[in-house]
Amino acid sequence: MPARDSDNAPEIRINAFDMNCLGHLSGALWTHPRDTSLGYKTLEHWMELAKLLESGLFDALFLADVLGLYDVYRGGPETALRYGTQVPNNDPLLIIPAMAAVTRHLCFAATAILSFEPPYTFARRLSTLDHLTGGRIGWNIVTGYLDSAARGAGQARQTAHDTRYEVAHDYMEVVYKLWEGSWDDDAVVADRAGATYADPRRVRAVHHDGPHYKLDAVHLSEPSPQRTPLLFQAGTSEKGRAFAARHAEAVFINGRSKATVASHIADIRRRAAALGRDQADVKAFVELHVVVAKTEQAARAKLEDYRRHASLEASLALQSGWTGIDFDRYGLDEPLRYVENDAIRSGLEALTRTNPEKRTWTPRQLADAGLAGGSTTTLVGTPETIADLLQEWQRDTGADGFNLSHALRYESFVDFIELVVPELQRRGVYKRGYGEGTFREKIYGRGRRRLQHPHPAASFRHDRAVVVA
């Protein structure tokens, strides 16, 4: 059990938010002399990060992924390429085994974009990781949003948004069947004397004949500690929320205000409850950026130093990719809500969905908000101020924890661990040691190794499967 001083204030959970690339969310901050991102292609870079995060008792490393380039800004990928903004990027799953080898408790939530992962082999990939990490794997389910990714797969453009979620529902059913339905818990007997590894009567081919996927196969991997990895989802649209309410065990929310985040979390939990799920079974993590120092003045100076190494262009390239709006076509200080254009209106709708209280945006404001450390709120201050703000955010939004983006690798995480973690521990809201068990057990408690009814994954256990003839 996690050792905490007090059970009165809720525990704050912390994940690091990062990506297997040079520059994740922080413009051109790899240019900062103290940044280590140039090592992103090496195993050592990631093993060091993992050891650091475990020393700070972080719950997980949350790894983003993007298939495609940010090529909306100025109609091409030049800006993203120049600043190394999420391109080049490498496969997120392949850095996890080496990080798992040098840690014991740190968990890993990896983004995988299902449109480009055939389910039969993808299910094996995540089962393999769940085995190798001893159950420390989560999956952030993404349907993809960049047209350039679709062109990489030979399609002219991304599948329409709503269709993508239909495909995703079908996909989830396939992987649930493989993870939960193909092998019984007692299928593997590993009996040396009897020369029997698996009892064939406890292993079944799963059958699926859905609108988008068909499958007739035994899952290749034997049951892993969690079977279905801990499921994260980050959708904000109507369909995205419906998907999260049905499938997600944890949602990842990139909101700019407490009110927006609170309403988003409450809405998803309401929807989950309407499907018969316990509202407490949808944990919520909010993306925040923290800049901390021993004095307020030093913290503000640190942020200013970061901003001097950042790039407004790189930030605009990210914003353009996310919204589908080429912000270079407008004045930096032009209020965007007055531009009449279908694509822009749709992009602004996406922005205002997460920022309903803000009516007017300029490209400069958008880019500036995420200039150093990501697109979300930046909290700046002393350890005490940061701890106050995190507790406020948690209280006012109903979040269970935070995904911390970073300005500098590894400095942002080092600062948090050295300065904020002890303050949170002093307040009794941060663990002093890891709990035992899998990712799911660390988040939901011992005995919660598997997904439970009425989560849809649980319904695909052996009763739904068909015995091999």
Place this chain on the structure above:
Amino acid sequence: MPARDSDNAPEIRINAFDMNCLGHLSGALWTHPRDTSLGYKTLEHWMELAKLLESGLFDALFLADVLGLYDVYRGGPETALRYGTQVPNNDPLLIIPAMAAVTRHLCFAATAILSFEPPYTFARRLSTLDHLTGGRIGWNIVTGYLDSAARGAGQARQTAHDTRYEVAHDYMEVVYKLWEGSWDDDAVVADRAGATYADPRRVRAVHHDGPHYKLDAVHLSEPSPQRTPLLFQAGTSEKGRAFAARHAEAVFINGRSKATVASHIADIRRRAAALGRDQADVKAFVELHVVVAKTEQAARAKLEDYRRHASLEASLALQSGWTGIDFDRYGLDEPLRYVENDAIRSGLEALTRTNPEKRTWTPRQLADAGLAGGSTTTLVGTPETIADLLQEWQRDTGADGFNLSHALRYESFVDFIELVVPELQRRGVYKRGYGEGTFREKIYGRGRRRLQHPHPAASFRHDRAVVVA
């Protein structure tokens, strides 16, 4: 440079042949009390193996993979499941990063079955591994052969053999374009002062409009040490040999006699030369199983001990899967060439292709040949006998080295390293230290980091690519 005593006798290269599963080729030998295979689901199992192989100066760990079950024997997967024969199995790529983290020179040749790997994401996966390992990656190109894998992808059965090779040629063109043509060698400048990571003028979208794949995308990964990983191939059919002659830098040959292997190697090299390639640019590795002890008697006793833990049924399940013949439908001692049946004739043709001098096979003989340690020739004897035989095999076949299958993990490799390696070193035919550089440089010498003309990959460098508008 590898330090060797003599330049007169050719160097013998050694790879370990294994698979991310419980039982690879050796029937039920995980039941042997000294076998460690039950740990196959852990990182530690593979890290120990990697450290062992590097201590023995093995060139590489060659990892097989199978998508699907051996379900031909007795018309179902029960036998394979009971004995753990290549099922359950896990993803081969995901054990490599942790093994790379504890080694410096050992290379990794991973099997990936292209029919189930969309090329855009697969190219990134191998680029990622090439980066993380510092260029120690090879790819064994497989088109797949089990119907159950096709059913896993929603197809009724495997694509026809010849069509699979047409798909494979198209696929190779796509991944060559991504690996070789998208980023120039000088594209990454990583200039902190100038805030420029990549020069966009040196990065290009690659276009492909082939019969099976279409693509219009910038490769997501920056150039890795080798760009295209070292290419292995193992096809024996007419189309398979043509494919190897065009694409393979190393062929992996599973033959049962020196004459067969010699003729196979010579044929592929002849075909490569007809395409303008240097015959020396197709290295050949022969699958062998070695059982060694200090005396002939002890070696024979060791093999007999292994065989007592093996399973004829498990071996028949493998043979049935490979040939498409359910050997349970025939008497164990029935000479198979007399059975009139299209499927069997086709299966026997596959067998006799690699064994032209042998005219009559019984199911028992087939299964018995690979009972303990795989389907290939087993060499049994003292270190001196084994060294003699390996040198003979090399001399008589033109092979550059061997892929060693194993009876027991790790005992088979430990024995080889402790007993045979020193004897080969004494004879001056085995390195005493690793050469520097990538997998390709270790095999082909310094300066051979990239594929060279007239290998087709070289033709897709930037002159063929189109600049992003």
